[in-house]
Amino acid sequence: MKTLFLAVVFLVLIVLGVIALVKVTGKEWIDILSALLMPAIAFWGTLIAGLQWEINERRLKYELFPRRIELFDIISHYIADILRHGKVGQGKEAQFLRNTRNAFFIFDKDIEEYVDKIYKKSIELQLLQSSLTGDASRNNMDNQTRIEGWFKEELNGIRPKFQKYLSL
Secondary structure, X not given: OHHHHHHHHHHHHHHHHHHHHOOXXXXXXHHHHHHHHHHHHHHHHXXXXXXXXXXHHXXXXXXXXXXXXXXXXXXXXXXXXXXXXXXXXXXXXXXXXXXXXOHHHXXXXXXXXXXXXXXHHHHHHHHHHHOXXXXXXXXXXXXXXXXXXXXXXXXXXXXXXXXXXXXX
């Protein structure tokens, strides 16, 4: 915005310099200035509208910050809780789903899909943990370890996913 403003000011100064070098009468000055008035008004109107747009974008981001950081904390704590206990606590997945149901209102689709993926992985882990019998238990344990590793990677890499939403 600042560069555009400086470029227009520089252009206006060049035009006024050229006009000053040419012998111009009073009436011609009025004609020249009235011809430049409409583009000048249009430029300033566009500049003000652009600045208002930028201010509104920043204000929206600022106003959404408390809700976004709350959801970030809910997601981080849910993953950390799974890793701390080595399992999905009884009813925790339903609570996670309730606490994150508004994510699509304040984040883009990528975070909504991310929350859904975390929920599905936790359900998968819960199902694997509830079926530890028979010959398939070794394969079951491998799958549990794989999912727990996924949760560990996600906990370590969660900040970059939310960075664009949480930076003011």
